[in-house]
Amino acid sequence: MTPTDLAQTLYDLVLPLAERRQAGSAASITRESITIERPKNREHGDWTSNLAMRLAKPLGTNPRELATELAEGLAQVDxxxxxxxxxPGFINIRLSASxxxxxxKTIVDAGAHYGEGDLYTGIPINLEFVSANPTGPIHMGGVRWAAVGDSLARVLxxxxxxxxxxxxxxxxxxxxDRFARSLLAHYLGEPTPEDGYGGAYIGEIAERVVADYDGDMAALDRDAQQEIFRSHGTELMFEEIKAKLHGFGVDFDVYFHEDHLHESGAVGRAIERLRALGHVFEEDGAVWLRTTxxxxxxxxVIIRSNxxxxxxxxxxxxxxxxxERGFEQNLIMLGADHHGYVGRMMAMAEAFGDVPGVNLQILIGQMVNLLKDGEPVKMSKRAGTIVTLDDLVDAVGVDAGRYALVRSSSDSPLDIDLDLxxxxxxxNPVFYVQYAHARTSAVDRNAATVGVDRSAFAPELLSHETESALLGALQEFPRIVAQAAELREPHRIARYLEEVAGLYHRWYDNCRVLPLGDEPVSDLHRTRLWLNDATGQVIRNGLGLLGVSAPERM
Structure with a gap:
């Protein structure tokens, strides 16, 4: 019995009570308004509802009296x-083992679709993240957004x-301009410009630009050389960024070029739209947007006086x-240094007639520090001044890197212990979760060798306390996914998976799926195999939402 089933049952019970107590009060009660939650203490039951406390006053009764009537009705339900x-009026509900x-079985039958919902069905969402300048390798702040952004996209x-x-x-x-001057300086053997970019990657890119140029670079004047380094150097750097992100499991549907905004006239159209809405004015030779x-x-200032x-x-x-491309919700992920930018962006959205926080949503991410032997990792040898995506992947791999970046709230600074x-x-949290999945796979393989299969299912046999706790957690997965999507917090998936892994390991230690010695295969073994496989499915689905693999062997 799911929370949806329980909510429907409560609705069916409370409606006639409302109609008897107060004419017209039933109209304000909807199925969607009835909440079913897990009690904080599992000893209190499988589910709890505060419905009686919310409805007592409009129904002209006290919460405990209403709760008692509803509880009596629930106790009669199969x-x-x-x-x-x-x-004061909570209703604690305990389900039968069956x-x-x-x-x-519900989870196994649903397979990869278990946990999916319809919170945003049909809503087009644009999720902009990473967007690192193509002037160097992606630093750890951008890497965090790569992991969190891709996971959030999967959750949505x-x-x-x-x-x-x-x-x-x-x-x-x-x-x-600074990037191009830095590349040119390397080619000419000059010192890096004072405001330029350093690091070994500048030399690598510069040498590739020269190698790819079909002509005599030395015969060109300095301005022409710099333009070649600008255009081709930026292209090479961006292709490298895309390749590194792809290797990290992050790909984009759209790569939008800023130059296109200016070349296509999009900026001019936006200004004229805002002018028509009465929000643009001119002062001191400049064009302004009245965001106050x-x-x-x-x-x-939109257009400077020059x-x-x-x-x-x-x-x-x-x-x-x-x-104009039809996105109802536009999510933008920005670094901590852009925090002061939020106000003007929201004002901009409202000036266009949109709703801040709905049509435009901005997420701020904090910085990441990598620790080795308890000390911050020094700057990258290749990048020169920053720690990069390559540094993280080289140290711990893609799975551990992604998981570590996603498992904490992105609005808090993060220290990642590479040794751990x-x-x-x-x-190691990612090992703990992946090992739980690998263990479910091992149980499945071993079951096949001794003749335990899923040919029978007797759910009433799943009565051990560790089975009740594990089933209770597995039931929560759809709610956790919906919550992670609504709050834009994919880290909730990771923390949930760690809880499931712990409950699974405790169940594994207490309840055997495989018969011992000459013990005959029973329906209890077969039914526990269903629970084992259901757990593996939930962990697999959850890791998939984080872009992390679910190994079958470790």
Whole structure:
């Protein structure tokens, strides 16, 4: 019996009570408004509801009286062992072993679809993340967004959303000029410009540009040389970034070039749209957006007095472009150094007539430190000044790297202990979860060798306390996925998987799937195999949402 079934049962019970007590009160009660939750203490039962406390006042009764009536009705329902009133009016529900155990078959039958929901069915969502400047390897802040962003996209898709993963390719502006000058300086044997980029990768890219150039680079004047290093060097750097992300399991549907905004006239269209809405004005020879109308701390220059577009002008064009492409929700992941940028972006969205926090949502991620022997990892030899994606993957691999970056809330700074992630022990969270999955696979293989299969299913036999606890956790998976999607917090999946792994290991230690010695195969063994396989399926589905593999052997 699922939470949905219980909610429907409570609805069927409370509706006639409401109709008897107060005419018209039943109209305010909906099936969707009835919540069923896990009690914090499992000794209190399998499920709990605060429905009586919420409805007592409008129904003209006290919570415990209403809860008692509902509990008496629940106790008569097949599959419910007991329903008890607790505290001010909570209803604690305990399922029969048969009703609870039925979940194992439900999960196995659903397979890869177990955990999916419809929270965002049909909603087109644009998820922009990483968007690192193509001037060097991806640093750890960008790597964190790669792992979190891709996982969030998977979670949103599991809830029915149509998600477009988008990378904003910043190929327009001063940082590209600095990158080009740095490449040219290396080619000419000059010192790195004072505001330029260092690191071995600059030399590598510069040498590739020269090798790819079909002509005599030395015959060109300095401006022409710099333009070649700008165009081809940026292209090479970006292709490397894409290749590294692909190796990390992160691919994008759209790579949007900033240059396109200016070349296509998107910026001009956005300004004219805002002007027509009455939010653009001119002062001191510059063009301004009146963002203070929408809570910003000051108005923003769009076009400077010298005719050059200000940085926010690209944001205007880009946001309007996304809305014109039909995205109802636009999520942008930004680094901690962009925290002060949120106010003006939300004001911009509202100026277009949209709803901040709905049509535009901004997630801020904090920095990541890698630790080795308890000390911060020094700068990358290749990048020169930063620790990169390669440094993480080389140290612990893709799975451990992704899992470590996703398992903590992204709005908190994160220290990653490389020594811990390299261990094959239960202290290593990714190993702990992956090992649980590998163990379910091993049980499945061994069961086949001794004739234990899923030819019978007797859920009432799953009565051991560790089975009840494990089934209770497996039941939670769809709710956890929905919560992770709604709150934009994929780390909830990782923490949940660690809980399931722990419960599975305890069940494995207490309940045998395989017969001992000459013990005949029974329906208990067969039914426990269903529970074993259901657990493996949930762990596999959860790891898939994090972009982490579920090995069958370790």
């Amino acid at each position: 599959g419910i062992d007991s329903a008890e009133v607790a505290g 009703a609870a155990g039925q979940l194992a 898709q599991a809830e029915g959303a149509s998600v477009t993963r988008e990378y904003y390719f910043n190929d327009h502006g001063s940082q590209i 109308t929408f809570g910003d701390d000051r108005d923003r 005719g050059e577009p200000a940085y926010i002008s690209g944001d205007l064009g880009y946001y309007l472009n996304k809305r 992630l390299a261990k094959r022990s239960n202290d």
